[in-house]
Amino acid sequence: MSKKQGKLTIHTTQQGAELGDLFGIFFEDLNHAADGGLYAELVRNRSFEFDPIDHRDFHALTAWEKVERGGGRAELSIEDSQPMNVRNKHYAVVAIHEAGDGVGIMNMGFNTGIPVRAGENYRFSFYARRDESLNEPVRIAIESKTGIVHGEAVVVVDSAEWKRYEAEMTADETNFSSRLTIVTGGTGKLYVDMVSLFPVLTYQGRTNGLREDIATLLAELKPKFMRFPGGCLVHDGSLNPDDRNSMYRWKNTIGPVEQRPSRRNNWSYNQTLGLGYYEYFLFCEDIGAKPIPILPGGYDPHHKRIVPIDELGPWIDDALDLIEFANGDPSTEWGSIRAELGHPEPFGLEYIGIGNEEVGEPFFERYTYFHRAIKAKYPAMKIINSSGPFAAGGEYERGWQSARENGSDLVDEHYYQSPEWFLANFDRYDGFKADEPKVFLGEYASWGNTYYNALAEASFMIGLERNAHAVGLACYAPMLCNVDYVNWKPDLIWFNNHEVFGTANYYVQKLFMHHQGDRLLRIEASGFEEPLSVETKPINGAIELGTDASSVLYSNVKIVNNDTGEERTFADWTAELSDTEEARQEGKAKRFERLCETAWSNYTLHMSAKRTGGPRGFVVAFGQADDNNKLFWEISGWQNQDSAISSRVNGRGSCLTQSLFTVETGVAYELALEVSGRKIRAFINGELMHETEDRLAVIRPLYYSSSVDGATGDTIVKVVNMQGVGVSSHIELEGLPTVGRRRAESYEMSGHSLEDENSFEQPRKIAPVEREFSFDGNEFAHEFPPYSLTVFRIS
Known part of the structure; x- marks a missing residue:
């Protein structure tokens, strides 16, 4: 059964607003998105810095156990009197009482353990010293839970001073629940710090790199930008950058990883900062996404910590220095630091955000000082203001008022709502003006990862496209979730220690990013049945x-x-x-x-x-x-x-x-x-x-938008059918020749139960189906299936 046939007319010569950098991604280290996730480090608590300030159950030996074999006896302790560096003072001490067949320590990794695959190489490193037995070998091994060795190497800790040692191992078996062991004999004490194990196969082969499968899934989205590093993670913390629970300060996240201080992650775990600002910029460059860093504005709304106005200077300098770090010539102070890290070319930073979901007058009073200083030194930089975590109300309006008064380039809106809300507010931005600050929809999602959620979001995204005059940027959030460390859901991508899958929502985002286009085309509908209005009933x-x-x-x-x-x-x-x-x-x-x-x-x-x-x-x-x-x-x-x-x-x-x-x-x-x-x-x-x-959803016959790809000249048409019946349509491309054969591609998501979801077992249960077709002239007929998203790309 299908509805009465209507017509979609795309006026290919009538271009509208530029779509710019509309669709991108958002990264925040929650749900173990970095450590134990995108960041490829396999050792958990590698520098023995876990602490109850991170999580009430944490301590310096979390994820570590003592190893005693063949009659060996040892004492395992944590010391900080002679640290490798002052920023990470704790280190492990193995006091050897009886060597036996070896004593030492074992790391459990994240999730079920350390994942290894047969034939793949793994790079081990650690800092160590010992006070006796300087010629005694230290055996490094990747082992199963039962002690079967999957790969091993030997190093000799030959110094009483801290020194870095490295070895490479090849796994001879696939095991996703392995352990890393460090075992030695001899006498005296073995001192260990900064224990690391990385797969050699990281994304783009970078050392201190990213997990290839997750990074590849992100790269395949082809996002226009990436917003990082948060999220509430940005501003929840103390004002002192040297505190363990400080606000996120970007200067703590660059340079040698062993010197980056551990940080309390406000999602109740430890954050190594191994994935820091330099790595964020590199990843953005690798996947062709513009970087959008978000910095704290000197105000923690969670705990009412407020930087006095006359002490804002260092915070503003952080923002100015970050821009110089990203864009400055190697002759500048921070540009030279970037060059020393291995990237003499600038990263081409265009956007910077101040604050995240801030509410309250103290933030907006301070924002003005940041805005003026940045524009004075970098007038072309696009500055993003905040409007809080709500879709409307007093603080939302305060944020927009601040943006208008300061001339902010964009306003960061956040909201998580029901799918019905997204359908009811499809036209949310219709009345926004082109000459005001643009919307940066920096966090949004409907509550769920079902097919229905994904379609509701697709309908809303069509509304974002159609209002590109007012909406500049948009990114779904959160992006990543480790299934064993869930702080928040829904999430775009789910993973464990060896598998990853994109949700139905992911494939909607992917379609919109791949087929965004550069400028809107005028599109109009005629002949369809009237919208399906949910019975307008009063609230009683x-x-x-x-x-x-x-x-x-x-x-x-x-x-x-x-x-x-x-x-x-x-x-x-x-x-x-x-x-x-x-x-x-x-x-x-x-x-x-x-x-x-x-x-x-x-x-x-x-x-x-x-x-x-x-x-x-x-x-x-x-x-x-x-x-x-x-x-x-x-x-x-x-x-x-x-x-x-x-x-x-x-x-x-x-x-x-x-x-x-x-x-x-x-x-x-x-x-x-x-x-x-x-x-x-x-x-x-x-x-x-x-x-x-409280608006009720009015289900339209179809949700539709059209754009043109400037590079190829392709006409792109997106259509969502939120009805339970098919909708027949005639599609006319007015302005194109009426004779000749024309090639086209379609990408369609359809045929699923509204409650269907992707999973590790069925990672592509919900995914677009691609096909090529052709038609004569400038028009063709199509039936949009019930509950479907269809994208046409027409040559």
Whole structure:
């Protein structure tokens, strides 16, 4: 069955906005995306610097074990009195009591262990010294869990001073759960630091390089840019660059890897910084992506750490020095450092971002100083401002206001929403102006890696393309996830220690990157059936009052029908709720209490609310069909600094609007929630806090865009069908000759269940099918299958 045939007309001579660098990728070291992921190092905790500051369960010997063989006895300890360097002070000491058949240490690697493949070579290195037995061999081996040796080498630690030793091993068997052992005999003590094992086969063969399979999957996307190194990782930390938990400071990430300080990763693990700024720039160059580094702006919104204005100089210098490091002539200070690292040519940096998801006046006050200094020295540099992690609201507007006042080139928007939100907001940027700062959609995803999620995102991306006058850059996030270290999902690419696969979302991104085009072409539809509107129903249903991690008291509750003036009062109704840790431990926790159901479509809910204990505040659920389908007003959300209105559809949430607000214990607040159809307003103590609309998706007959590839002259057409039936269409390329045979290619994703996903077992279950075809003249017919994405590239 298919819908009534319509027509898509592409006006090939009517060009629109430039698409520029629209689609790219975003890298942040969460989900072990770097260490244990893209960064090819196979040894975990290689410099014995793991610490409880990284994760409460970590210590200096995490991932290490003592080895004692054939009657050997040894003591394994950690010291820091005579370090290899002052930035990584810890090292392992093997005190040999009885040599036996050998004593030493063993590293467990990431995931199931150290992966090796038969016939492949592995480069081992470490720093070591010993106080006795300087001629005693040290045996290095890759072994199975049961001790079967898959590859080995011997080095002689012949010095009482720290010295680097290297060896290469060839694996004779494939084993993804191996161990690395360092074993010796003799007497005295063996001192070990900076133990490393890399596959020789890294991406582009670089030493200190990247895991080939993951890097190749990224390169195959052909992204226009890569944003790095985060993410909240950028700004969550102390102000002192020498602190273990400092904000991300790029100067700590270049130079010899053994001298790069370990860092607390804010996703609760250790970050070696082996994958640093130089490596990021090299990778961008290798895959043809423009680098977009993001730097902290002197403000940590997580912990309210703020650099005084008169102390911003070093932070601004960091930004200016980074630009010089990337672009400066080798005669400059930082350009010479880049040249010494092996890259005398500039990297051609065009963009720089200041801040990530910042909220609060302190950041925007400081941003101005960065912006002015960068533009004064590098007027052509495109500077990216921030608008917080919400799609709308007070902080979002503050970010845009800052961008307009400062003349920012782009504004970094972030949001993670339900697929229904993306469909409902396909036209989000239609009203944005071409003469204002452009949108950098620096993080976005719908909640899930199913085929349905991917199609919803494809529909939204067509909206991004069609608004290229206002949207300059966009990248899905997060990009990488190690299946054994999940901090966040969904993710674009999933991997373990030896396999990797792209999700359905990945293949959507790949199609849009491969077939972006250089300029929009005018495209119009005619003759299709009207959009499939979800029944426009008002927000009504159950109302519940609740809390999150706190104790609260509700009273003086009433609902007013704004059409008739009718009131429902709950004069004798109170709700005393508690969701504190103590209440949970005692089994007395109660998060919500139902107030009533309402069928009214235009009403105002009034109540008094007081927090009596705990760190957060109030939650008002309304329009509730069940726990997975409702709206809620959360007052004093994350870190007691937010008031936000959100929706939940099929268990997947979308924040509709947010503003800053802090709840104080013992203070009574007068709350009012006004609902009119699907429009919502919220008041605290009579002051308007929120005004938003929970839009329902209107499924269009087709979602479509067209562009021209400047290099080839090809016309590109993208079409998404979000309906459960096929849609027949006539495609006319107006402006092309009407006679002669024309070649074309199509790339189609179709024929899948909406809940289908890719996996290690079926990595390309959902992937585009390519085919070539030809047609006469400038038009052809096509039926777009149910739930499909189709890309045409027409010569």
